[in-house]
Amino acid sequence: METKTYKKRQNLFKTDGWKRFKKNKLALIGAVVILVMVLAAVFAPVIVRNDPYVSLKEGSTVLKDLTPAESGTILGTDNLGRDEFSRLIYAARVSMSVGLVAVGISTVIGVLLGAISGYFGGVADIIIMRCVDVVNCFPVLFLIIIIATILKPSIYNVMIIIGLCNWTGTARLVRGEILRVREMEYVQAAVSLGANDFRIIFSHVIPNVMAPIIVEATMQMARAILTEASLSYLGCGVQLPTASWGNMLMEANNLATLTKRPWQWVPAGACIFLAVLSINFIGDGLRDAFDAKQKK
Amino acid sequence: MGKYIRKRLLQAIPVVFGITILTFFIMKLAPGGPLTGMISPRTSSESLQRAREALGLNKPIIVQYGNWLKELVQGNFGYSTYNGQEVLAQILERLPATLLLTVTAFVFSFVVGIPLGVYSATHKYSRSDYGLTIFSFIGISVPSFFFGMGLIYVFALKLKWFPTSGFGSSNFRGEGLALFLHKLRYLVMPALVMSLSNIATVMRFARSSMIETLNQDYVRTARAKGLSEKAVIYKHALKNSMIPVITIFGQSIPNLFGGAYITEKVFGWPGMGLLGVEAIANRDYQILMGLTLFTAVLVLLGNLLADIMYSFVDPRIRY
Numbered sequence: 130m131e132t133k134t135y136k137k138r139q140n141l142f143k144t145d146g147w148k149r150f151k152k153n154k155l156a157l158i159g160a161v162v163i164l165v166m167v168l169a170a171v172f173a174p175v176i177v178r179n180d181p182y183v184s185l186k187e188g189s190t191v192l193k194d195l196t197p198a199e200s201g202t203i204l205g206t207d208n209l210g211r212d213e214f215s216r217l218i219y220a221a222r223v224s225m226s227v228g229l230v231a232v233g234i235s236t237v238i239g240v241l242l243g244a245i246s247g248y249f250g251g252v253a254d255i256i257i258m259r260c261v262d263v264v265n266c267f268p269v270l271f272l273i274i275i276i277a278t279i280l281k282p283s284i285y286n287v288m289i290i291i292g293l294c295n296w297t298g299t300a301r302l303v304r305g306e307i308l309r310v311r312e313m314e315y316v317q318a319a320v321s322l323g324a325n326d327f328r329i330i331f332s333h334v335i336p337n338v339m340a341p342i343i344v345e346a347t348m349q350m351a352r353a354i355l356t357e358a359s360l361s362y363l364g365c366g367v368q369l370p371t372a373s374w375g376n377m378l379m380e381a382n383n384l385a386t387l388t389k390r391p392w393q394w395v396p397a398g399a400c401i402f403l404a405v406l407s408i409n410f411i412g413d414g415l416r417d418a419f420d421a422k423q424k425k
Numbered sequence: 426m427g428k429y430i431r432k433r434l435l436q437a438i439p440v441v442f443g444i445t446i447l448t449f450f451i452m453k454l455a456p457g458g459p460l461t462g463m464i465s466p467r468t469s470s471e472s473l474q475r476a477r478e479a480l481g482l483n484k485p486i487i488v489q490y491g492n493w494l495k496e497l498v499q500g501n502f503g504y505s506t507y508n509g510q511e512v513l514a515q516i517l518e519r520l521p522a523t524l525l526l527t528v529t530a531f532v533f534s535f536v537v538g539i540p541l542g543v544y545s546a547t548h549k550y551s552r553s554d555y556g557l558t559i560f561s562f563i564g565i566s567v568p569s570f571f572f573g574m575g576l577i578y579v580f581a582l583k584l585k586w587f588p589t590s591g592f593g594s595s596n597f598r599g600e601g602l603a604l605f606l607h608k609l610r611y612l613v614m615p616a617l618v619m620s621l622s623n624i625a626t627v628m629r630f631a632r633s634s635m636i637e638t639l640n641q642d643y644v645r646t647a648r649a650k651g652l653s654e655k656a657v658i659y660k661h662a663l664k665n666s667m668i669p670v671i672t673i674f675g676q677s678i679p680n681l682f683g684g685a686y687i688t689e690k691v692f693g694w695p696g697m698g699l700l701g702v703e704a705i706a707n708r709d710y711q712i713l714m715g716l717t718l719f720t721a722v723l724v725l726l727g728n729l730l731a732d733i734m735y736s737f738v739d740p741r742i743r744y
Contacts, residue, residue, distance in 0.1 A: 155559075262436075263443030266721045266728070268683030271701075272451075275713045278705050279455045355568055359687055362570050365705050378570060382691070384589060387574060388582050398571030406566035413562070 146340075149418035156414020159407035166404055170221040177215035178202075182370050184210035196392060205392040208380065216372040217396055223373040224354050224404060227288050231353040234292025236346045239299025244330050246300065247307030258304075261297045269294050270359060277365040284367050287360060291353050299345050306338035340419040347412035351405045358401045374401045429736050437729055444721045445497065448714060449490050455710040502715040507707040512715035516697060522592060523696030526688070527681045529616040534623035534677065539670065541624070542631025546666075547658055549636060557628065564625025569684055573618045573691035580614065587614050590693035615692040619684050623677050630673050631666070638666035668739050675731030682720045 150156060169176060179202065184193070193210040204213035246257040264272075272294050280286045310316060311334070319333050335342075360366030361375025362382075369376055374397045381387070381394035484492075496503075502512035545557045581589040592611050638644065639662055647661045689698030697716055704712035 155562075259439050259443060262440045263447060266440060266444055266679070266724045267447075267717060268679040268720055268724065270683035270686060271717045271720055274686065274701065274705065275451060275710070275717050276454070278708060278713060279451065279710060351566065355566075358568050359570065362568075363686060363690065363702060363705060375568075378568075378574070382570075382574065384582070387578050391578070394571075394574060398568060398574065401568045402566060402571060405568070406562060409562050409566050 146419040150414050153414040153417060155410040156418075159410030159414070162403055162407040163411065166221050166400075166407075167225055169218050170225045173218045173222055177212070177218050179212035179215050181211060181215035181219045181372055186210065196390075204396055205390075207377075207393055208386075213392060213396065216377060217374070217400060220372040220374045220377060220397065221400070221404075223284060223367055223371065224357060224401070227284065227291065227357040227367075228350045228354040228408075230288040231291035231295065231357075232346050232350045234289065235295040235349060235353075236299055236342065238293070239296035239345075240303050240335065240342060242296065243300035243303025244307060244335065247304035248311065248326065248330055248334070254304075257300065261300055264294070264297050270356065273356065273360060274363065274365055277360060282365050282368050284371065284373075287357055287366050291356050295349055295353065295356075298349065299342065302341055302345050303335075303338060306341060307334055310334050310337055340415075344412055344416045344419070347408060347415055351408040351412065354401065354408070355405050374398070430733055433729060433732055433736075437725060440725060441722070444718065444725070445494060446490070448718045448721070449493060451717075452710065452714050453486075497718075502718070503711045505704075505709055506711050507704070507709040512711050515700060515712065516715055516719055519695065519697045519700045522694060523682075523685055523689070523698060526612070526615055526619060526694060526696060527685065529612060530619035530623065530681055530684075531677065533616055534620040534627050535670075537620070538624045538627025539631045539667070542628040543635050543658075543663065543666075545628065545632040546635035546639065557632075561625040561629050564628075565622050567621065569618050569621070569687045570691050572621060573614070573688060576614050576618065577691070587611070590691075592695055611692075615688050615694050618691065619681060619688045622684075623680060626677065626680075627670065627673055631670055634669045635662065635666040638662045641665075668735070671731055671735045671738060674734070675728040678727040679720075679724045682724065 193206060193208055196205050199205070202212050202214055204217065207213055207216065242257050242260075246254045273290050276290050276294075277286060280290070307330075316329060316333055319329050324333070357366055357373065358375035358378075361373045362379045364376075364379060366375055367373035369380070377397035378394050378401075381390070381397075386393050500513055502516070504510065505512060505515065541557055545554045548554050577589050580586045587610050593608050639658075641662075644657060644662055647657045652661075685696060685698030686701050687698070688694065689696050690702045693699065697720075701713060701716050703709075704716070
């Protein structure tokens with residue numbers, strides 16, 4: 130098993146797909162931006178000077194609502210005197226981890242249900258596809274909001290809920306791919322060799338539909354980050370005092386802050402935008418490079 | 426055709442049941458259930474028991490679901506856990522404002538998105554195509570609340586072209602055209618925010634559909650006949666390439682309604698989304714549930730309509 134994954138990894142950088150990906154400038158820029166954000170999130174305690182949860186004080190006065198220049202910090206302070214830059218960096222942890230975990234959950238569910246539906250067909254297919262129709266009728270944000278409000282809003286619940294509500298795209302995709310692959314010779318060969326269904330699905334079919342699954346997962350990661358930010362902005366996502374880019378914008382959503390203290394909302398909004406845009410660029414680059422079928 | 430529509434309608438029935446079942450069981454997750462709003466620390470356990478019996482909460486879950494569904498069909502969506510008012514009445518009161526916003530955004534996204542997509546496709550790989558593609562990425566990536574706050578900052582607070590929020594000023598005493606223009610000023614920014622990501626989606630879809638159409642044999646035939654490029658694109662390709670765009674009609678409805686929460690909060694727009702935001706703050710599950718159920722049914726109807734439209738426009742659809 131070890132040597133097998135090693136071999137695959139070595140090959141990846143020599144494939145045509147990788148060469149095509151490298152040529153896509155937007156995707157590369159996106160990858161660099163995300164890398165920087167992930168590194169910032171991982172090494173947050175090393176990077177920031179001030180604790181993101183403690184108000185800065187000078188003697189007994191709280192240094193609140195100060196501009197970068199006044200406070201001597203990189204992005205100024207917020208309405209409670211906390212260092213905006215520290216909060217921004219710690220919020221990257223929230224967004225990145227919510228995105229990753231949520232997409233992990235939705236991809237696992239989507240692949241499993243899609244595989245069952247496409248491979249076995251019949252009643253299982255009908256039931257699963259009707260479930261997809263049902264979930265698709267709900268605006269995802271509505272569904273997520275109601276569940277997030279009922280359960281106690283916390284970062285873990287947000288991850289799970291976003292994951293549970295976003296599997297339909299992957300399920301449909303995997304089902305379609307499996308319907309296509311199922312009739313191919315190598316699958317027929319595996320069947321005639323007496324391989325069981327589980328083995329056929331997971332060692333013959335899924336590896337061959339990996340490319341579109343990864344592309345879909347990347348695009349979903351962008352949406353998951355956006356959803357988390359929206360939830361936190363509406364107040365039913367990540368709860369204060371834990372900083373998230375979404376709830377930093379929520380805190381700044383009043384006319385006084387909008388006009389007078391742009392440093393309290395522009396950086397957080399820009400971070401969400403940059404992260405989502407970069408991931409979308411990466412996803413598009415991956416699609417062009419590895420998913421030959423969908424190439425325009 | 427009739428057969429297809431019948432089949433499509435029949436397919437929708439299990440989906441309607443699925444929607445109600447999912448909604449019902451999510452509601453069951455709510456702490457305290459429908460009694461939450463009525464319980465105070467002084468409520469005795471006997472009176473609680475009596476209330477539970479009166480509402481049928483001691484019956485088997487299937488019976489509870491049946492009773493709930495029966496009430497639902499008769500238009501009883503339950504009562505707000507916060508202020509005890511009827512849920513459906515509150516939703517219907519807010520519906521027109523939201524519909525105005527969503528329909529405007531819907532029309533706007535197709536009126537802007539389709540021409541941009543067609544332009545992009547007919548100028549494939551040119552500089553403007555590249556620019557429009559980047560624009561579409563920006564459109565789907567920018568958080569709508571950040572975009573909205575930016576618009577308020579620039580166009581309402583700095584330039585003072587549009588009001589910051591709400592839907593009409595209470596001191597305004599105009600009628601007819603003046604009133605219409607007054608309201609219009611409030612509509613512009615929220616509608617723009619709501620439609621941005623949809624414009625991007627429509628544009629990308631129209632672009633790839635148009636490119637695909639331009640590769641068809643009949644387009645080659647038209648070119649071989651010596652028709653001008655304009656005639657080929659606008660007479661032969663355009664109509665056919667727009668058929669798949671209809672599928673986006675159905676898909677964009679849940680996105681637009683989902684965006685209502687955010688857009689209406691940013692702009693203080695008095696619609697269903699703002700009702701939902703208030704309900705989140707009050708932990709008013711019944712209102713949230715009603716909103717979710719109501720929009721799901723709207724979305725289902727929208728999808729049905731889009732599919733039926735599709736079968737009219739594209740006679741190749743057969744089941």
